[in-house]
Amino acid sequence: MRKLGGAETVQSRQSLFPIPQQRRFRSSLLAWYNRHARDLPWRASRDPYRVWLSEIMLQQTRVAAVLEHYKEFLRRFPTVQRLATAREASVLAAWSGLGYYRRARMMHAAAKVVMREHGGEFPVTAEGLLTLPGIGRYTAAAIASIAFGEPVAVVDGNVERVLQRLSGKRLAGEELWTAAGDLLDAKRSGDFNQAMMELGATVCTPRAPACLTCPVIELCATRGELAATAKSVPQRKREIHYALNHRNGDGRNGEVFLVQRARDASLMASMWELPELVSGNGTAKPLFTLRHSITVTDYTVRVWHTDALPHKDGKWTPVERIEKVALTGLARKILRKAELL
Ligand code: SF4
Numbered sequence: 001m002r003k004l005g006g007a008e009t010v011q012s013r014q015s016l017f018p019i020p021q022q023r024r025f026r027s028s029l030l031a032w033y034n035r036h037a038r039d040l041p042w043r044a045s046r047d048p049y050r051v052w053l054s055e056i057m058l059q060q061t062r063v064a065a066v067l068e069h070y071k072e073f074l075r076r077f078p079t080v081q082r083l084a085t086a087r088e089a090s091v092l093a094a095w096s097g098l099g100y101y102r103r104a105r106m107m108h109a110a111a112k113v114v115m116r117e118h119g120g121e122f123p124v125t126a127e128g129l130l131t132l133p134g135i136g137r138y139t140a141a142a143i144a145s146i147a148f149g150e151p152v153a154v155v156d157g158n159v160e161r162v163l164q165r166l167s168g169k170r171l172a173g174e175e176l177w178t179a180a181g182d183l184l185d186a187k188r189s190g191d192f193n194q195a196m197m198e199l200g201a202t203v204c205t206p207r208a209p210a211c212l213t214c215p216v217i218e219l220c221a222t223r224g225e226l227a228a229t230a231k232s233v234p235q236r237k238r239e240i241h242y243a244l245n246h247r248n249g250d251g252r253n254g255e256v257f258l259v260q261r262a263r264d265a266s267l268m269a270s271m272w273e274l275p276e277l278v279s280g281n282g283t284a285k286p287l288f289t290l291r292h293s294i295t296v297t298d299y300t301v302r303v304w305h306t307d308a309l310p311h312k313d314g315k316w317t318p319v320e321r322i323e324k325v326a327l328t329g330l331a332r333k334i335l336r337k338a339e340l341l
Contacts, residue, residue, distance in 0.1 A: 015182040016167050025166075025219050026185040026192065032215035033195035038063075038202070041070055043194070048122040048147035049080045052110075055142045056103050056134070063201075069098055081120055084111035092271060092326035099294075099329050101268050106134025124148045137177075146190035153180035154193045158200025165204060168221030236297045241277040242330075243310045244287060244303050244338055249318070256322065256340060258331070259314035273331040275311035277304060290337055292330050303334055 017025065037043065040063065042054030053073060057066040073094045077083040083091065088108060095104035110132040114122055123129050126144035130137065144150035155163075155176045163179045164171055171179055185192040203210050211217055211224045249255040258272045286302040293299065317325060319340050327335070335341040 016169070016171075016179050017182055021219055022183055025183055025216055028215045028219070029195050029199065030185060030188060030191060033191060033198060036202075037194070037198060041067070046147050046190070048143055049083075050074070051143050051147045052122070052135075052139070053107070055139050056107055057098060059103065059139075060100055061098055065098060069095070080111045080114050080122070083108065084115040089270075089326050090324075093324055096271070096325075096327045097329050097332050101271060103134065109133040110135065122147070125150055126152045142193060145193050149189060151184060151186035151189045153177065153184040153189070154197070155180050156197060156200075158197045158204075159193075161206065162196060162200045162204045165209065165222045165224070166216065166220050168225075234296075235293070237300070238297055239300045239302065241279060241286075241302045241304060242274040242334060243277055243306045244274055244334065245306060245309065246319075246338075246340065247316070249316055253319035253340070255316040255318050256335070257309060257311075257314055258317050258322075258325065258327075259311045261328070268328050270326070271328045271331075272317075272325050273328045274303075274334060275309075275314060277306070277310055281306075288337060290333065292333060299330075301330065301334065303338070 015022070040054075042050055045051070054066065054070060057070060057073075076090070076094050077086055086108070088105065091104050091108045092101060095101060098104075113132055114120060122143070123131065124144070125148070126137075126140040129135050129140040129143050135143075138154055138156055141150075141152040141154045145152055145154065153159075159180055160171070160176055163176055163183075167179065169175075180196070183192075183196075199214070199216075203214050209224045211220070214220065217223060243257070245257040246254055247257075257275065259275050261268055261271050261273060263270050281304060284304075286304050289300060289302050291298065292301050322335060322341055332341060
């Protein structure tokens, strides 16, 4: 059984942080969080379904992008039951634009397990939540502490950075979970975990920590000296081309030709996109060009009108229906730029 970061681990060994320091840290951090917590829609509820949704959406995605999608996803699937009974294509369509579609598939699978094996109720402990598809140690601890008040600590990238700077040590792996568990406020574990992440996201930021406004500066071993040591990864550059074919057909606003990615594609399987072209038309000008970044690659995306259909498989889709199609993020971006979405 996997051990989760918890306050009970403090007693039997020497902590990195002496007990009086732990107490001061908790009260300073929570007092700051009470005053400065960002007003984010998922913080208005302790419903485990909503907490789970926000935690999964926030993985590898910026808060601003999640804000756009969170409410719409809940409008379409307001309960775990509605998510469990939805078609996969509808779930992927609601996820479109957030990327990392495996997360949406796993949520869909987990919703079915919650309905089938737990009578529609989420397990109330981190260990129980860990048995659901797509829920790892971090997410299990986040849901258990925020929705059910279980005293388990979380470690994500923000918490890791705060703990390393606070202690002045390059903590790794289990050391991080232990340190987070030592500091945890067991009576307000959900708020405490969110406060740690908030501190890392808004004050103890990767490149330029705002130490002068930090609520725990008095307890910090480094006060920013460990900042910005991570090497930045150089971005690769690539040019890619897509065909945007729009014709008068069914629907008031015409139709757009879309193709579906293979079901066994390693990325964005079964999602819909515009047909990719091997190269542009050297003698003509593209309809437009836009930039798109995915992890370490910056793409220059040129979008062309083509006379011949550049792909044998695919379908003409009425513009009014596009919103309901599970589009890749880039296809959505192109269609928005073309004012077809
Ligand atoms: Fe981070 Fe600076 Fe606060 Fe230390 S004092 S925790 S380095 S923001």
